[in-house]
Structures are given as structure tokens and as C-alpha cells.
Amino acid sequence: MQFNLGKELKKLIGARGPEIIDAMAVASHPLAWRMRVKFDTKLPPHELVTQDIRFHNPQWGDAETFKSPIESIEFFLPVKYKVVLAGMELYNFYIEVLGDISGGGKAQIESFWFCGKLPQVNTVKTWNVGKGKVIVNDVEFGKEYYGTTARGWRGGVATKHPISTVLRID
Amino acid sequence: MAKPNTYWLFNNSANDGANSGNASGGAGASSSNWVVIDRANDKLMFLDDQQTDGDSNVGTIYPVIIPAAGTQESDKTFINDDSEDVLDQVKLAGTTEGQQNGGNTRYVFAIFFDGATATVPYLEAWDDSDHDSVDDDFLGAGTAANSTLKAIATTNAVPGSGTWGGTPLAGTGSRITLDTGALAGSKNLYFNLKQAIVSTFTAQTDTAIVLALRYTYS
Numbered sequence: 001m002q003f004n005l006g007k008e009l010k011k012l013i014g015a016r017g018p019e020i021i022d023a024m025a026v027a028s029h030p031l032a033w034r035m036r037v038k039f040d041t042k043l044p045p046h047e048l049v050t051q052d053i054r055f056h057n058p059q060w061g062d063a064e065t066f067k068s069p070i071e072s073i074e075f076f077l078p079v080k081y082k083v084v085l086a087g088m089e090l091y092n093f094y095i096e097v098l099g100d101i102s103g104g105g106k107a108q109i110e111s112f113w114f115c116g117k118l119p120q121v122n123t124v125k126t127w128n129v130g131k132g133k134v135i136v137n138d139v140e141f142g143k144e145y146y147g148t149t150a151r152g153w154r155g156g157v158a159t160k161h162p163i164s165t166v167l168r169i170d
Numbered sequence: 171m172a173k174p175n176t177y178w179l180f181n182n183s184a185n186d187g188a189n190s191g192n193a194s195g196g197a198g199a200s201s202s203n204w205v206v207i208d209r210a211n212d213k214l215m216f217l218d219d220q221q222t223d224g225d226s227n228v229g230t231i232y233p234v235i236i237p238a239a240g241t242q243e244s245d246k247t248f249i250n251d252d253s254e255d256v257l258d259q260v261k262l263a264g265t266t267e268g269q270q271n272g273g274n275t276r277y278v279f280a281i282f283f284d285g286a287t288a289t290v291p292y293l294e295a296w297d298d299s300d301h302d303s304v305d306d307d308f309l310g311a312g313t314a315a316n317s318t319l320k321a322i323a324t325t326n327a328v329p330g331s332g333t334w335g336g337t338p339l340a341g342t343g344s345r346i347t348l349d350t351g352a353l354a355g356s357k358n359l360y361f362n363l364k365q366a367i368v369s370t371f372t373a374q375t376d377t378a379i380v381l382a383l384r385y386t387y388s
Contacts, residue, residue: 057172057173058388060171061286061387092288092388094288095173095387096385096386097384097385097386098382098383099176099209099383100209100381100382100383101178101209101214101380101381101382102209102212102213110301113386146292148290148347149289149351149352150352151286151351152388
């Protein structure tokens with residue numbers, strides 16, 4: 001499936017976008033709130049597609065699942081867009097929750113964090129998805145969560161042209 | 171790492187000992203005694219010195235009196251225990267400027283995590299359970315430094331002073347980390363808490379402010 005780029009997306013991802021997008025585009029969004037992780041391996045599993053991570057274990061902590069280097073991560077938003085990270089040296093993902101001393105209910109999800117450490121520099125691209133917003137930031141490696149460090153980094157396949165963007169899904 | 175369960179507890183003894191009972195609380199180290207907070211029904215209350223440990227929670231409630239000058243720490247700290255219908259005192263809360271056993275005390279409030287986290291947990295305060303504003307007068311009415319709630323993390327050490335100042339709590343702009351980093355596994359995190367009221371504070375009739383715990387998992 002060929003993905004036609006609008007001007008805004010071309011600005012976002014640059015001229016190298018189309019061939020990469022072609023491989024990653026999907027037809028609709030039955031994958032909303034799911035994450036797809038592609039691995040660089042000749043042995044299965046070649047990818048992991050999680051269940052809805054609002055309600056299910058995202059499996060990021062499963063060392064056996066993540067034994068191969070990551071090629072890319074996609075997170076499918078419920079609005080026909082997906083966050084894409086690819087070509088990074090390291091990746092991280094975590095779910096942020098907030099629970100009260102009173103009020104009874106379980107801790108509620110505040111946001112989802114997707115992080116990619118750029119190759120050869122000490123910078124992390126962070127994507128924070130929550131409360132109707134998608135916020136992207138460049139932060140120093142080791143200060144990716146409100147200035148503090150996160151654990152759970154997974155190795156990736158670094159490329160000369162890493163991708164950190166949001167793409168429309170038609 | 172799956173989502174960890176969290177349990178809030180307080181030490182209702184005057185003995186400064188760790189929560190060895192973890193999620194269940196009960197008898198702790200150094201003859202301390204830990205009670206699990208029922209987050210659906212119990213409430214944290216700062217009250218006047220006239221209030222006594224074990225008072226009925228449907229009897230007379232003695233609110234904190236605004237000082238005539240300067241700043242004054244609320245005398246006593248209680249958990250309004252809904253199931254027991256009593257005011258259970260948190261005797262080690264606050265500093266030596268209160269009217270209980272607070273000071274350079276470490277094991278006062280605990281949050282037990284039964285699993286790992288991806289990042290360091292934060293303790294915050296918000297207007298209500300929507301967690302989107304900090305306009306309440308108790309939280310400084312928009313000026314975090316004026317928040318009446320002050321907290322200090324004691325997970326790894328005592329505050330270092332019997333009159334510790336603490337960090338004013340108001341949203342994400344002013345909060346405390348409860349440890350030095352992400353949790354590698356199950357662990358008790360400890361903190362102490364006080365309320366400090368200034369003479370210019372306006373009496374409040376109602377508030378829905380909440381203490382909140384922010385953490386991550388993957």
C-alpha cells in the first residue's frame with residue numbers, strides 16, 4: 001500500500017519517509033491503543049503486537065519477548081494516527097498512572113511514554129500520549145522522565161536516519 | 171514489569187520502626203504498628219491539640235486554629251478510620267513544632283509497592299481526583315510555595331532535623347520523589363507530612379484536596 005504524504009508530514013519526516021511509511025502503513029485502526037514492535041531477527045517472533053495497553057500487560061518487561069534488537073515501534077492512536085520510532089539505539093516504554101490516598105478506585109492511567117535514544121548522541125526523543133495530547137520532546141539521556149532516569153531500556157538497530165514522528169493512517 | 175499494586179499505610183504508634191508487614195501492615199519493627207489506609211473511606215485530617223487519639227469520628231471535631239501571627243504547624247495528624255469510627259492519630263507525623271511525637275522521624279507514612287516500577291514514584295497533591303488543578307487555598311491558591319502541605323521523603327534516611335522544612339506539595343510543579351530511582355522490586359517507601367498555616371490564611375469550609383501517587387510500569 002502506497003502512503004501519500006501531505007505537506008505537513010513531509011516536513012515532519014523528511015524526504016526519506018515514503019519507503020519507510022510504505023512498510024509501516026495500515027489500512028484502518030483496529031489496532032487503536034495497541035503497540036507493534038518489530039524485531040531485527042531471522043527467527044520468530046519477528047514482531048509483537050500487544051493487546052489494548054490500557055487494559056492489558058504491555059509485556060515490555062518480558063525479557064524473553066524482547067531478546068532480539070528492536071527495528072521499530074509503532075503506537076496506534078484512536079484517531080487514525082500512529083506514533084513511530086525507528087532506527088534508534090535504545091527504546092523504552094512505560095505507562096504513567098496516578099492514584100489517590102482517598103477516592104477508592106484503582107490508580108488511573110495518565111499517559112503512555114515512548115522513548116527512543118538517538119544513535120551517537122546523548123539525546124532521547126520522548127513521546128507522551130495522554131489526556132488528549134501528544135507531546136514530543138528532546139531530552140538528555142538519563143533525564144527522560146521529568147528529569148529523572150527510567151529503567152527498562154531495550155536495544156535497537158541504530159541507523160543513520162532514525163525516525164521519530166507521527167503518521168496518519170488512512 | 172506488570173502494574174504493581176500499591177498500599178498506603180500509617181504508623182499509629184509513637185515508635186519509629188519500619189513496616190515489616192508490607193501490604194498487610196500490623197506489628198512492625200521497634201514495636202511500631204502499621205495500619206492500612208482504606209482509600210475508599212478513610213480520610214487524612216489535621217486537627218487542633220484538643221483532639222485526642224481514639225476520639226469518635228462522629229463526636230466533636232476540633233479544627234486547626236489559624237495563628238494570630240507567623241506560621242504554625244497543625245498540632246496533630248489523624249486518619250479518620252471509617253471502619254472503626256475513630257480518629258486514629260499519626261503520632262510521628264510532622265516536626266517538633268507540632269503537639270505530638272513528630273520530629274526527626276522516619277517511619278510515619280508508608281506506601282508499599284508489590285512490584286517494580288519504570289521510574290521513580292512521586293508524591294503529589296491536587297485540588298481533587300481530576301488531578302488537573304492546584305487552585306485550592308490549602309495548596310497555595312496557585313502559588314506552590316504557599317502550599318500548607320509539606321512533605322519529606324524518608325525512605326532512605328531520617329529527615330536530618332527535628333524541625334525539617336519539607337517540600338510544599340502542589341501538583342507536578344512542587345512534589346517529592348519517594349526514592350532515589352525506579353524500584354527494582356517490591357519495596358516500602360516512606361514519607362513524613364505536616365500542615366503549616368500562616369496567619370493570613372483564610373478559613374476554609376470545605377476542600378477535596380487529595381494526596382496522589384504517580385508511578386510508572388511497563
